[in-house]
Every structure is written in structure tokens, then in C-alpha cells.
Amino acid sequence: MSTTTERHGEEARPVLTARNVVRRFGGLMAVNDVSFDVRQGEILGLIGPNGAGKTTMFDLLAGSVAPSSGEIILNGVAVAGEGAYRRIGRGLGRTFQIPRPFPNLTLLDNVMLAAQGQAGERLLSNFLRPWKVAEQERVAHAKAMELLDLVHLTRLAHEPARVLSGGQRKLLELARVMMADPALILLDEPAAGVNATLLETIIDRIRDINQRGVTFLLIEHNIDMVTRLCHRVLVMASGQLLCEGTPEEVARDPRVIEAYLGGAA
Structure with a gap:
């Protein structure tokens, strides 16, 4: 060290x-x-x-x-x-x-929810700039998958968070904060x-x-x-x-x- x-x-x-x-x-x-x-x-x-x-x-x-x-x-x-x-x-x-x-959301969705400054959070953007919302969604999806891979949870990406052990929840939270x-x-x-x-x-x-x-x-x-x-x-x-x-x-x-x-x- x-x-x-x-x-x-x-x-x-x-x-x-x-x-x-x-x-x-x-x-x-x-x-x-x-x-x-x-x-x-x-x-x-x-x-x-x-x-x-x-x-x-x-x-x-x-x-x-x-x-x-x-x-x-x-x-x-x-x-x-x-x-x-x-x-x-x-x-x-x-x-x-x-x-x-969020126990009933997938690991992927849990991580994606932590993304900052998403245009889709504003209702009008979904109607006025749907292309930007879709692009940000694609970027957030890719980033969330990379972070789940970082914490060795990729294989559970589409499983609900309720299936995780206590240690796996700590890893998921680390991925969420990194988002x-x-x-x-x-x-x-x-x-x-x-x-x-x-x-x-x-x-x-x-x-x-x-x-x-x-x-x-x-x-x-x-x-x-x-x-x-x-x-x-x-x-x-x-x-x-x-x-x-x-x-x-x-x-x-x-x-x-x-x-x-x-x-x-």
C-alpha cells in the first residue's frame, strides 16, 4: 500500500x-x-x-x-x-x-435512475425533443451496463433488485452512485x-x-x-x-x- x-x-x-x-x-x-x-x-x-x-x-x-x-x-x-x-x-x-x-425494478433500471440531467425528466421534452430523450436513454443504458459489469453484476442486470444478497446490494449501490x-x-x-x-x-x-x-x-x-x-x-x-x-x-x-x-x- x-x-x-x-x-x-x-x-x-x-x-x-x-x-x-x-x-x-x-x-x-x-x-x-x-x-x-x-x-x-x-x-x-x-x-x-x-x-x-x-x-x-x-x-x-x-x-x-x-x-x-x-x-x-x-x-x-x-x-x-x-x-x-x-x-x-x-x-x-x-x-x-x-x-x-427499488426492489421490483431491475438492476439496470435501478442504475439508470441515477443518471443526472436527463431531458426525459421534463414532460415537454418527451414531446418536443423525443430524439434527444432517446439518445440520452441509449447513452444511459450503455453506461449503466458498463457499471454493472464493473461491479460484477452484469448477469443479473435484468433481474429485480429484490433477488440480491446484502453484499450484492452494496455493489449495486456503488454502481448507482457512480452513474x-x-x-x-x-x-x-x-x-x-x-x-x-x-x-x-x-x-x-x-x-x-x-x-x-x-x-x-x-x-x-x-x-x-x-x-x-x-x-x-x-x-x-x-x-x-x-x-x-x-x-x-x-x-x-x-x-x-x-x-x-x-x-x-
């Missing part, structure tokens, strides 16, 4: 920045003055014990929750006041710990509920997509996966950023050991 300084050193520009981000829920401080950068081209891990604030941090970055204070900067643009839909348009994609595909051409993907526990064989496929697909220039920030409890995939790791505990470094550095940090074994939540 390449080290941070070799491939993703300080000179790599940040594609996403959290600056002094705070989120309160009533009297609960879920995220407390957290700052970090996600650097272009890296795979950055976010770990911590249960209740550390990781999922809330993801919600803040994705735009589904607004910060109580602080800044979130995506490709140089302050986006703390924007919702999730606007951030998708700026190149930020997100997966979820429990994927929820929107993201520059950065937030991955929420890609290893959760996945058998060992499919986990290897998911790891390989993440590496392949990263080699295409896509940046990743992932929450994960599977430390072996984090160690194998991530160039840097952030550790949260009690809503705060505890430390950051390479997987090896983080694993040796006594604060991390205390957070996991000493009961921090």
Missing part, C-alpha cells in the same frame, strides 16, 4: 473540507468542533467506537443535516447551507450502510453484513474506482478493510476528532486504544 506522503501528501488539494463543524441535537453535542480535509485521489477512513459521531459527520458532509456552526467546503465552494441534491450536482455521492434499491459521475464518494460501512467473498470484490471495486480518479471517504468498523484500503485514517470519539494518520500510526496511538477499549462513546 502506498503511503500518504508518496501518493497523497500535503500538496494534494482538498476536495472536501470540514472546518470547525459543530452539530447539536438539543443538549447533545453530536459533532464538536471537527476539522479535516479530504485530499484529491485518496481513500480516507473515518473510524471510531459506536456513538462517536461518525454517521452524523457523514450526514453533515452529504447535506442531509445542516451544521449548527462551522464550514463545509466542496471543491472550493462553501456548501453548509445547501441540501444533498445540490451537493450531488457538485460531484459528491453517498452510499448508505443499509442499501435500499452520477461523482468526484468524491462517501461510503457508509461497505463491509457491514457482507460475506468474505463479496467483501473481497467490494475492496477490489473500490480500488479500481479510486484508480479512475475518484476520491473516497469511508466509515468502517472492519479495521482489516480500513488497513488494506485507506491511505489515511481519521479517528472520532465523543463527537471530536481524536487523531489522524496512516493506518499503522493510528493503530499504535494510545488514545485510539483507550477510545476502543476504555469505553469512549
